[in-house]
Amino acid sequence: EAGIRDAQESRGLGDVYKRQGINAEYGAQKTVYFLVQTRSFMDRPPNRRKPKKHTIILVQFTRALNTRTYFEYESVSQAMSGVCKLYEEKLQLMNPGRNVKHDIKDLFAYLDGLGDLGALVYEEKKQAYVPCDRQWVKQRVEKHLIDTGQFLP
DSSP states (O other), X not given: OTTOOOGGXXXXXXXXXXXXOOOTTOOOXXXXXXEOOSSSOOSXXXXXXXXXXXXXXXXXXXXXXXXXXXXXXXXXXXXXHHHHXXXXXXXXXXXXXXXXXXXXXXXXXXXXXXXXXXXXXXXTTTTEEEEEOHHHXXXXXXXXXXXXXXXXX
């Protein structure tokens, strides 16, 4: 049945997320409900000529369910860049007009402080989206920062 996942497939992210514009309080400017269906929930598969893996980041900013949203990216790398940008935008909101220094520990503390965080990554061989947890996102963010030269281990 559309929009419902098997209990074995559930990763605790919930089945309904909503896409919303983000303002200072992470309130909704526009809201569209989005049902997570891991078997085949996209009308169009990723471009077959490129080995990029369409990635959806699922985030709940606080414990409040109305702060759930998602962000779509054409690749895992773009998604990890987007996760970093979420943190940088939060820093800008908290420190307007100031240049704030931060490191990967600060980024990880922010990610750990989110109400929930996960990803769905399209696997062409399975013709399905594979759910990934917060720890996976953190590992991929670190790899992305190393690969792009923004962080040295």
